[in-house]
Amino acid sequence: MSDETFLVTGAMGCIGAWVLRNLVAGGTPVVAADLATDPVRPSLVMTPKQLAQVTFARLDITDLKAVQTLVEQYRVTHIIHLAGLQVPFCKANPALGARVNVVGTVNIFEVARQLPGQVRGLSYASSLAVLGPAHLYRELPVPDNVPLYPATLYGVYKQANEQTARIYWQDWQVGSVGLRPYIVYGVGRDQGMTSGIAKAILAAAAGRPYQIKFDGPVALQYTDDMARIFITAARAEYAGAAACNLRNDVVTVSEFISYLQAQVPQAQITCVPASPLPFPADLDDSGLRAILGEIPHTPLPTAIRATLDLFEPLLAENRIDLSQLDS
Numbered sequence: 001m002s003d004e005t006f007l008v009t010g011a012m013g014c015i016g017a018w019v020l021r022n023l024v025a026g027g028t029p030v031v032a033a034d035l036a037t038d039p040v041r042p043s044l045v046m047t048p049k050q051l052a053q054v055t056f057a058r059l060d061i062t063d064l065k066a067v068q069t070l071v072e073q074y075r076v077t078h079i080i081h082l083a084g085l086q087v088p089f090c091k092a093n094p095a096l097g098a099r100v101n102v103v104g105t106v107n108i109f110e111v112a113r114q115l116p117g118q119v120r121g122l123s124y125a126s127s128l129a130v131l132g133p134a135h136l137y138r139e140l141p142v143p144d145n146v147p148l149y150p151a152t153l154y155g156v157y158k159q160a161n162e163q164t165a166r167i168y169w170q171d172w173q174v175g176s177v178g179l180r181p182y183i184v185y186g187v188g189r190d191q192g193m194t195s196g197i198a199k200a201i202l203a204a205a206a207g208r209p210y211q212i213k214f215d216g217p218v219a220l221q222y223t224d225d226m227a228r229i230f231i232t233a234a235r236a237e238y239a240g241a242a243a244c245n246l247r248n249d250v251v252t253v254s255e256f257i258s259y260l261q262a263q264v265p266q267a268q269i270t271c272v273p274a275s276p277l278p279f280p281a282d283l284d285d286s287g288l289r290a291i292l293g294e295i296p297h298t299p300l301p302t303a304i305r306a307t308l309d310l311f312e313p314l315l316a317e318n319r320i321d322l323s324q325l326d327s
């Protein structure tokens with residue numbers, strides 16, 4: 001029997017759903033915590049039998065006492081902290097964004113500090129949005145430890161989280177691995193500034209035209225790879241406070257569209273020209289490699305095929321809300 005119990009915060013989100021899927025596949029006990037209670041995204045990527053193996057708990061991450069109670073009650077040994085509000089939501093409500101993204105993360109570290117013999121491993125979602133525009137970084141690929149110049153409140157909050165992690169290691173030896181995804185794509189990625197990559201695959205499967213709102217170079221992380229990276233990073237029980245860049249597939253949006261159209265030749269996918277995202281894409285992931293050994297990576301064409309294969313039956317069963325393609 002496993003001596004591990006994972007807590008996944010933000011488990012109803014896109015990455016959370018895939019983390020649950022992978023943990024259940026490996027037979028690891030997992031508590032799925034989220035403010036939302038309807039497992040819409042997990043049910044897109046897991047069978048009812050797999051879902052039945054998850055312990056679901058409603059949790060507001062801003063409530064320290066509630067986080068403490070949950071971690072103690074289930075004797076959680078590893079935490080994957082994903083709960084957060086994305087760029088548009090932080091912009092729309094900065095105070096709520098700070099409470100969820102910053103205070104929520106402090107609460108996770110605080111509980112790990114209070115239960116040092118129990119909580120052994122912690123990984124959490126930072127973001128590439130901690131970095132500034134590409135022209136600020138001369139050294140390529142961009143290392144982990146460059147100066148951070150976030151251009152959004154969301155990025156500022158993620159930067160605060162990386163600094164929180166640093167101080168919890170410095171003062172109390174709470175170890176952690178922060179991960180900086182760029183664009184995570186796959187089934188369940190239905191919101192956020194960079195969800196256009198996943199939506200383009202959905203549109204291709206649904207036979208709808210779709211325009212991705214950005215172009216230029218990006219780094220793409222497939223949902224299944226991202227989930228396995230979060231799990232392995234928590235299991236590393238890292239002694240330090242790492243904040244790690246990710247690469248996986250560094251391509252232009254036009255190249256991504258070509259890969260997609262190679263599999264769905266009739267797909268009508270375009271991107272808005274001359275509108276690159278304000279981040280560098282050529283990122284050095286050697287810091288993460290040093291912690292994980294090998295970084296889980298499904299080649300882009302294989303991941304696109306797997307995503308199409310998941311979308312097709314879901315569309316046939318009318319289980320995907322296609323209104324997401326309007327935003």
Ligand SMILES: NC(=O)c1ccc[n+]([C@@H]2O[C@H](COP(=O)([O-])OP(=O)(O)OC[C@H]3O[C@@H](n4cnc5c(N)ncnc54)[C@H](O)[C@@H]3O)[C@@H](O)[C@H]2O)c1
Binds near residue numbers: 013126127183185
């Ligand atoms: N998807 C990406 O490309 C990407 C890129 C960089 C960073 N990230 C970060 O990774 C994490 C997960 O991303 P995702 O795409 O799965 O996001 P998501 O928006 O799909 O999921 C976030 C989840 O957090 C939950 N949540 C919000 N407020 C909460 C609260 N007060 N208490 C508990 N739960 C709450 C939401 O209900 C949601 O289920 C986020 O922190 C995000 O900022 C994602």
